[in-house]
Amino acid sequence: MHNGRVSEAVERRGRGRPRKAHGAGSTRAAIVKAASEEFVERGYEAASLRAVARRAGVDSALVHHYFDGKADLFAASLEAPLRPDRVLEVVLSAPRGEVGERLVLFLCEQLDDERAAKRMVVVLRTALGSGPGTRMVREFLAREVLSRLVALNEGAADAGLRADLAAAQVVGLIMTRYVLALEPVASATPAELARRVGPVVQWHLFGAPLGA
Amino acid sequence: MHNGRVSEAVERRGRGRPRKAHGAGSTRAAIVKAASEEFVERGYEAASLRAVARRAGVDSALVHHYFDGKADLFAASLEAPLRPDRVLEVVLSAPRGEVGERLVLFLCEQLDDERAAKRMVVVLRTALGSGPGTRMVREFLAREVLSRLVALNEGAADAGLRADLAAAQVVGLIMTRYVLALEPVASATPAELARRVGPVVQWHLFGAPLGA
Numbered sequence: 001m002h003n004g005r006v007s008e009a010v011e012r013r014g015r016g017r018p019r020k021a022h023g024a025g026s027t028r029a030a031i032v033k034a035a036s037e038e039f040v041e042r043g044y045e046a047a048s049l050r051a052v053a054r055r056a057g058v059d060s061a062l063v064h065h066y067f068d069g070k071a072d073l074f075a076a077s078l079e080a081p082l083r084p085d086r087v088l089e090v091v092l093s094a095p096r097g098e099v100g101e102r103l104v105l106f107l108c109e110q111l112d113d114e115r116a117a118k119r120m121v122v123v124l125r126t127a128l129g130s131g132p133g134t135r136m137v138r139e140f141l142a143r144e145v146l147s148r149l150v151a152l153n154e155g156a157a158d159a160g161l162r163a164d165l166a167a168a169q170v171v172g173l174i175m176t177r178y179v180l181a182l183e184p185v186a187s188a189t190p191a192e193l194a195r196r197v198g199p200v201v202q203w204h205l206f207g208a209p210l211g212a
Numbered sequence: 213m214h215n216g217r218v219s220e221a222v223e224r225r226g227r228g229r230p231r232k233a234h235g236a237g238s239t240r241a242a243i244v245k246a247a248s249e250e251f252v253e254r255g256y257e258a259a260s261l262r263a264v265a266r267r268a269g270v271d272s273a274l275v276h277h278y279f280d281g282k283a284d285l286f287a288a289s290l291e292a293p294l295r296p297d298r299v300l301e302v303v304l305s306a307p308r309g310e311v312g313e314r315l316v317l318f319l320c321e322q323l324d325d326e327r328a329a330k331r332m333v334v335v336l337r338t339a340l341g342s343g344p345g346t347r348m349v350r351e352f353l354a355r356e357v358l359s360r361l362v363a364l365n366e367g368a369a370d371a372g373l374r375a376d377l378a379a380a381q382v383v384g385l386i387m388t389r390y391v392l393a394l395e396p397v398a399s400a401t402p403a404e405l406a407r408r409v410g411p412v413v414q415w416h417l418f419g420a421p422l423g424a
Contacts, residue, residue, distance in 0.1 A: 124340055125337075127391065128336055128391055129337075134391065134392065137392065138393065138394060142395075146394065160396045161396050161400060161408070164388055164394050164396065165388075165408055165409060167388055167394070168381065168384035168385045168388040169380065169381050169384050169412070170384065171384040172381050172382065172383040172385070173380045173384070175339075175380065175387065176376055176377075176380040177380075179339065179346065180339060180350045180353065181350065182350060182354065182376050183372065183376075184373050184376065185373060185380065188373055196377055197377060200412050200416070204408070204412070
């Protein structure tokens with residue numbers, strides 16, 4: 001995914017600035033470490049890529065070389081198993097009537113990997129951690145994920161609540177299937193879960209007002 | 213709730229055994245501490261009240277005096293803000309068509325208290341913690357909560373999955389409203405949430421097979 005020559009060129013360009021010399025691998029690692037600190041201290045909203053570069057002692061260009069913006073860097077700093085904003089990009093390209101099922105199917109397929117599931121636990125643990133961790137994850141979700149779900153019902157008074165409740169069903173599925181590993185949900189196939197949970201996501205997002 | 217005289221009598225009766233003398237408050241605290249250790253080491257299933265008494269250096273009768281069984285002691289050891297098995301007791305006494313709404317309404321009303329919400333974070337943090345914490349919470353949920361939801365569809369092949377998915381929606385609601393405090397779900401009224409999420413719980417538990 002990374003072009004070695006570009007990487008070397010950019011590193012060479014940035015070489016005047018670094019406090020210490022990094023190889024390609026350790027440069028990336030240094031940026032991720034600096035990003036973790038920046039996100040914890042300042043939250044997702046206020047964190048800046050420039051400040052991350054400064055903390056890591058590298059040129060800003062290098063941060064942009066390794067990472068596709070703040071969301072990508074955030075995912076890397078949490079060792080997130082997937083980028084929720086990317087998942088949504090794929091899912092929201094589906095016809096409106098299929099968004100719920102596609103979301104559940106895609107998410108389960110991505111997380112049905114022991115390593116991915118373990119990393120998801122780390123993310124959730126961060127969300128449940130002390131103040132800064134919770135704020136960080138909340139701001140990330142609001143900015144990168146929920147805003148896109150809200151846009152699906154643009155202008156509607158309950159667009160925000162619909163987005164939150166769709167997220168609630170998905171977060172709960174992740175908790176029960178991957179974290180608590182409750183049976184039988186932990187062993188159900190992604191297709192079965194898409195069939196049962198997809199319509200609920202759909203309902204939260206687009207359903208007629210309930211109980212009316 | 214506790215009758216002082218019974219308490220004294222039971223403590224007097226048990227007095228031959230304790231390694232150290234406890235006042236009523238510290239006896240209870242010593243039992244809770246011992247229970248935490250027992251649950252962490254042995255999990256919810258294998259933990260026994262007798263072993264808790266032994267660890268605390270008190271007579272078993274005292275454990276039964278202060279706590280209404282293992283679920284109660286577990287809730288106390290986690291400082292749980294509510295006993296999920298008790299919530300279900302109330303909710304499952306509702307007519308079948310109202311279980312979902314009642315569950316969401318009751319749960320939100322119970323947790324809409326800053327202290328209760330903070331203690332819920334502790335429980336979820338335990339669930340997300342190292343191996344023993346996760347196992348402990350999983351075993352508790354399976355034994356005390358999910359089994360009752362499964363019983364609602366006794367004999368049906370998908371009774372377990374329906375129970376798990378209903379739990380998933382509720383757990384996700386707790387995560388988004390109380391832990392992440394996402395807006396607007398954090399500020400929505402319990403009645404509004406019951407109206408929107410209740411039918412989903414109902415649907416997971418009793419709905420026609422979806423997508424059929």
